[in-house]
Amino acid sequence: MQKYLLLIIVGLGLAASAAYLLAAKPVAAQTEQSSAVFDADGKLGLPTGFRNWVFVGAPLTPNGLNNGKANFPEYHHVYIEQKNVDAYLKTGSFPEGTVIVKELTRVLDPTFPDGSRTEPSGRGYFNGQYNGIDLTVKDSKRFAKTNGWGFFTFGHHPMPYDKTAAEKPVSECAGCHIANVAATDMTWVQFYPLLRDKPGY
Amino acid sequence: MQKYLLLIIVGLGLAASAAYLLAAKPVAAQTEQSSAVFDADGKLGLPTGFRNWVFVGAPLTPNGLNNGKANFPEYHHVYIEQKNVDAYLKTGSFPEGTVIVKELTRVLDPTFPDGSRTEPSGRGYFNGQYNGIDLTVKDSKRFAKTNGWGFFTFGHHPMPYDKTAAEKPVSECAGCHIANVAATDMTWVQFYPLLRDKPGY
Numbered sequence: 001m002q003k004y005l006l007l008i009i010v011g012l013g014l015a016a017s018a019a020y021l022l023a024a025k026p027v028a029a030q031t032e033q034s035s036a037v038f039d040a041d042g043k044l045g046l047p048t049g050f051r052n053w054v055f056v057g058a059p060l061t062p063n064g065l066n067n068g069k070a071n072f073p074e075y076h077h078v079y080i081e082q083k084n085v086d087a088y089l090k091t092g093s094f095p096e097g098t099v100i101v102k103e104l105t106r107v108l109d110p111t112f113p114d115g116s117r118t119e120p121s122g123r124g125y126f127n128g129q130y131n132g133i134d135l136t137v138k139d140s141k142r143f144a145k146t147n148g149w150g151f152f153t154f155g156h157h158p159m160p161y162d163k164t165a166a167e168k169p170v171s172e173c174a175g176c177h178i179a180n181v182a183a184t185d186m187t188w189v190q191f192y193p194l195l196r197d198k199p200g201y
Numbered sequence: 202m203q204k205y206l207l208l209i210i211v212g213l214g215l216a217a218s219a220a221y222l223l224a225a226k227p228v229a230a231q232t233e234q235s236s237a238v239f240d241a242d243g244k245l246g247l248p249t250g251f252r253n254w255v256f257v258g259a260p261l262t263p264n265g266l267n268n269g270k271a272n273f274p275e276y277h278h279v280y281i282e283q284k285n286v287d288a289y290l291k292t293g294s295f296p297e298g299t300v301i302v303k304e305l306t307r308v309l310d311p312t313f314p315d316g317s318r319t320e321p322s323g324r325g326y327f328n329g330q331y332n333g334i335d336l337t338v339k340d341s342k343r344f345a346k347t348n349g350w351g352f353f354t355f356g357h358h359p360m361p362y363d364k365t366a367a368e369k370p371v372s373e374c375a376g377c378h379i380a381n382v383a384a385t386d387m388t389w390v391q392f393y394p395l396l397r398d399k400p401g402y
Binding site: 062082125176 | 309
């Protein structure tokens with residue numbers, strides 16, 4: 001009996017919490033869904049916490065295989081928040097406000113011309129230092145001209161990264177996504193097994 | 202006034218929840234901390250949900266750079282639960298029960314002998330299909346002979362993976378960790394920027 005009384009009190013408490021929260025925050029829900037924060041000039045703030053998001057893939061374009069100067073040096077760790085991964089898996093498109101972070105790392109001290117080195121696990125590539133962030137945000141109104149996505153970079157260099165970023169010109173980022181991956185919501189899902197093959201977590 | 206009444210009810214509800222949960226689960230806390238589940242024969246069950254854990258690094262040993270037969274073909278995506286990453290960052294060692302999952306993927310359809318291919322982002326490597334799981338569990342009593350860690354594989358092949366795994370002999374896994382990374386709690390933190398360089402999330 002005491003158990004049921006406790007459960008009733010818990011239930012009342014939770015119902016009251018819900019009512020209170022709904023009453024207290026009637027407006028801000030829309031913008032709260034996104035990790036993207038823009039300033040008055042339309043510049044995007046550096047995101048935080050993304051290394052704790054869902055990792056979806058690690059394309060690697062070593063400088064050693066790209067005439068010493070890869071466009072994206074060199075590992076690309078790609079992270080998306082779970083709620084947005086889940087929505088993509090269900091619907092085939094990302095919700096408004098979705099942020100996709102591509103964090104770069106260099107390869108660890110190359111000893112071969114192709115950028116690779118030998119470790120006990122074999123010859124290959126290993127993550128060196130963090131080396132910058134490229135990022136895309138879905139906002140169909142703000143970025144209507146580029147299929148609903150805006151593209152930003154916080155620098156291709158070691159930490160600390162740039163604190164804010166202005167939208168990049170179409171020719172530098174969006175153009176390539178429009179040409180190649182417009183059919184998969186502007187995202188290279190063909191390189192991300194979790195999104196491409198849909199095995200779940 | 203109505204607001205404070207609601208807050209009081211919420212508080213009572215939460216206090217009752219806490220009291221109920223503490224009273225109802227006095228014993229199971231210790232084993233609940235680990236994602237490792239062993240059967241009566243000491244075999245480990247295939248973990249679930251790990252693609253949602255914290256990703257720490259992606260070493261890559263392509264078959265093309267390892268005489269066609271890498272020991273770990275080919276990308277190694279390494280995942281650890283956040284509570285255990287946090288503990289390592291704080292103390293320099295992992296808590297009892299920590300599970301580290303290394304999920305393999307093949308490289309996507311190679312066109313060069315080294316396993317690489319060319320995409321709009323440059324020449325390099327891209328994640329192909331999932332290709333197996335190696336896993337290590339920290340349990341200082343169960344695995345006292347191998348520095349407190351047990352080593353398992355659920356197969357180096359596409360999904361579905363093996364449902365259970367027996368501990369691997371020292372010569373196949375633990376030996377290499379003991380020889381190379383005993384000082385960093387048997388873990389290759391030199392390849393994982395989040396653990397090596399400690400930038401936070």
